[in-house]
Structure formats: C-alpha cells, structure tokens
Amino acid sequence: MHTAVLTGQGMAFPPAMDQQALWDDVFTRRYSGNRTARRIFLGCGVSTRHGAVDPRTEDVSAWTTGARMRRYVTAAHPLGREAVVGALTDAGLHPADVGLFVVVSCTGYATPGLDITLATELGMPASTQRLLIGHMGCYAALPALSTATDYVRTRGRPAVVLCIELPSLHVQPFAPGAENDVEQIVAHALFGDAACALVLEPDVSGGLEVIDTEAVTDPSSASLMTWTVTDHGFRMSLSAKVPDRLALHVEKTTEELLGRHGLGVEDIAGWAIHPGGPRIVSVVAEKLGLRADQTAATHEILDIRGNCSSATVPLVLQLIRRKGQLRPGDPVVAMAFGPGLTLWNVLLKAR
Known part of the structure; x- marks a missing residue:
C-alpha cells in the first residue's frame, strides 16, 4: 500500500x-x-x-x-x-x-x-x-x-x-x-x-500525508441546511440552529479520529476548520478547547475570502502550509460541515 x-x-x-x-x-x-x-x-x-x-x-x-x-x-x-x-x-x-x-x-x-x-x-x-x-x-x-x-x-x-x-x-x-x-x-x-x-x-517526502478520515451525519437535522435548485438559481437555507447542532458531534467525532492514532486535541499542530460563519467557528473552538491562535487561519480566510463553500477548507489548509510553521511529524486536522447535517474530519501529518 x-x-x-x-x-x-x-x-x-x-x-x-x-x-x-x-x-x-x-x-x-x-x-x-x-x-x-x-x-x-x-x-x-x-x-x-x-x-x-x-x-x-x-x-x-x-x-x-x-x-x-x-x-x-x-x-x-x-x-x-x-x-x-x-x-x-x-x-x-x-x-x-x-x-x-x-x-x-x-x-x-x-x-x-x-x-x-x-x-x-x-x-x-x-x-x-x-x-x-x-x-x-x-x-x-x-x-x-x-x-x-x-x-x-x-x-x-x-x-x-x-x-x-x-x-x-x-x-x-x-x-x-x-x-x-x-x-x-x-x-x-x-x-x-x-x-x-x-x-x-x-510515497514522496515533504508535504502533508493523509492519514485517516472520520465523518458523521445527523439526518434529524437535515432541514437546517439546504441548497435547493429553483427557477432562479440555487437557494440557501441556513438555520441559526446549525452551530448548536454541530456542537453535539464535534468533540466525539474528533476524539474518535485522533484516538485511533494515539493523539489528543492538544497534539494537533494545525487546525484547518471550515469558516461556515463566526459562530460556527466559535462553537468548534469552545467544544475542542482551541485557542484564538489555533483558529487564526480559519478567521483569516473568512475575512479575506468569505465562505467559499467546498473551496474554503483547502484555502485554510494552504494558508497553514504556507506559514511554514509545521515540522515533520506534526499532525493537522481539516474539518468541514455541510448539509445532512454532516461533519467530516481528515487527519494529516507533515512529512
């Protein structure tokens, strides 16, 4: 393999x-x-x-x-x-x-x-x-x-x-x-x-190796976030309840992913969190106990680019890579949310 x-x-x-x-x-x-x-x-x-x-x-x-x-x-x-x-x-x-x-x-x-x-x-x-x-x-x-x-x-x-x-x-x-x-x-x-x-x-040196993934979908919350095709484009439905519903799953899903590799939240050197909005980022940070500097890349992308849907987490990940602060072996987590409601985590490791 x-x-x-x-x-x-x-x-x-x-x-x-x-x-x-x-x-x-x-x-x-x-x-x-x-x-x-x-x-x-x-x-x-x-x-x-x-x-x-x-x-x-x-x-x-x-x-x-x-x-x-x-x-x-x-x-x-x-x-x-x-x-x-x-x-x-x-x-x-x-x-x-x-x-x-x-x-x-x-x-x-x-x-x-x-x-x-x-x-x-x-x-x-x-x-x-x-x-x-x-x-x-x-x-x-x-x-x-x-x-x-x-x-x-x-x-x-x-x-x-x-x-x-x-x-x-x-x-x-x-x-x-x-x-x-x-x-x-x-x-x-x-x-x-x-x-x-x-x-x-x-099989190359350098970069970020993709290690593992973890996802969870909460079908009971499906109506809270929708993207509906209409006669006048696609219409977004985004309930104010989304952050609180995601909060029910963030901690457990992240711990399950990290636990399989003997890691804890405190071991993660970089957090590429999807900036779905300021409150969503705040809820994730609160549930995982993240400091302001650990969500800084997410807030920076939100500030200068906005929420770019699927392109946003890659932009945050790119910013973290380009800051040049990762050392070989440092673990990184990419995290995003979307309809379903779905939360998806990817664990990477600097090489």
Whole structure:
C-alpha cells in the first residue's frame, strides 16, 4: 500500500469585492436599510470576498437557472484552469502525470463538465480517470480528498482535486418581506467565489500525508441546511440552529479520529476548520478547547475570502502550509460541515 501525500496547491479568484461597499451600494437598498440585516451583513467576519458576478454592476437576481449555468461555464473554466496549473506547478508535476482528476462543485453544472474540458485542454492523458462530485456543499472537499487518497494509495499514481464554487451566481430575487429573511441575509453576506486545487502524490517526502478520515451525519437535522435548485438559481437555507447542532458531534467525532492514532486535541499542530460563519467557528473552538491562535487561519480566510463553500477548507489548509510553521511529524486536522447535517474530519501529518 502506498502513502498519499498532499504536495501541491493552487488557487484562483475572480475580482475582489469590498463588504462595506456591497452593503452601501446594493444591499442596504434591497433590505430597506433594515438594522438587523446591516448588523448581520457587516458583522459576519468578512471584509472582502470575490465574485464572478459583482451585484454593484450586474444584477442576476432575476436570471433563470439556465442563464446562471451558462455564466458558470464561462466563468469557472479559466479559474479552474489557473488553480489546477498552479497546483501542478507547486508539486513539480505535469498534466500527463495525473491518474485521477476530481472536480467538486455545488454551484454550477454542465456536460461535458470541467472534468472533461479541463483535462483535455491541459493535456491530461485520455486514460485519466475522472470524478465529478456535485451538490454536497461546503464539506465536499474532504470526501473528495478521501477518495483521491484511496486512489493514490491503491494505484500509486498522482491525483488532482479541484474545488470550484461561484455562489455569486445565486443571488436570489428580492420579494416583499425579504428584508426580514435572516437566512437569505446570511447567505448574501457570507459567500464568496474561489477555485482551489490540490495534488496528491504517492510515497514522496515533504508535504502533508493523509492519514485517516472520520465523518458523521445527523439526518434529524437535515432541514437546517439546504441548497435547493429553483427557477432562479440555487437557494440557501441556513438555520441559526446549525452551530448548536454541530456542537453535539464535534468533540466525539474528533476524539474518535485522533484516538485511533494515539493523539489528543492538544497534539494537533494545525487546525484547518471550515469558516461556515463566526459562530460556527466559535462553537468548534469552545467544544475542542482551541485557542484564538489555533483558529487564526480559519478567521483569516473568512475575512479575506468569505465562505467559499467546498473551496474554503483547502484555502485554510494552504494558508497553514504556507506559514511554514509545521515540522515533520506534526499532525493537522481539516474539518468541514455541510448539509445532512454532516461533519467530516481528515487527519494529516507533515512529512
């Protein structure tokens, strides 16, 4: 059995948008100056984020889902290409080396998809295996990473995972009463666009070796977080009860994963926690007893990128790697949450 080691990462973003300017120029009018909306919008821990669609210059809220999907294809392709090329370059590999190409997205679809068009354009072999993971939501990068790990371990060939999300395409129509729809206020305030790619290689020194995974799904909480296809894009439902429900599972799931390897929370050198929102991060930190410096990378990504759905945890992981503070043997935990409700953990080790 081979080892699977994360050796390269690449990222790409559409233009940046200032959170204060988005509120001042667009959303204060659409939410009729509602004080609760303003507090949520400007207090969600985001100062800048990125958008393939900037609502200050282009209003897509009345667009059909078909029109949004057409924009997804044209916007996602160059971002995905940039992220994959960056990850392969970071790992010192070429497209011809890729044995498995996994594409993750819950914000847009087309067939032939990015897994086919990017593989062809970049020059991946016709024999490259492809996998498209769609509509799993914010935690999808981690099951994708786990699947790619299994491939690398058994086949002994490199794999690439691309997470690309364009939630800016899914601004919802503003019907009467929208100024009091807290769930939509949160969705419009929190999410940003991003592409992030990861390269896994077999049996190499350096990088982060993927050690193990642990997941739990609470079906009784399924209605608390949804991502529904409508005639006007995809509509997010995000209940305020989500943090408290996740709190029931964080400690046990993490301890089970770490316990199999003789580790405790105190042994973890890096925490790549999905920034689902400030309260979610606070609840995780409280349940696991994490210090502010241990969640700093998560808050930094939330601040400068927003919640980029499946691309976010890879961005946090990349930030932790680039800080250069990990020593060989240091354990790292990547943690994400999403519909289901689902919590997914991955244990990695610096090499």
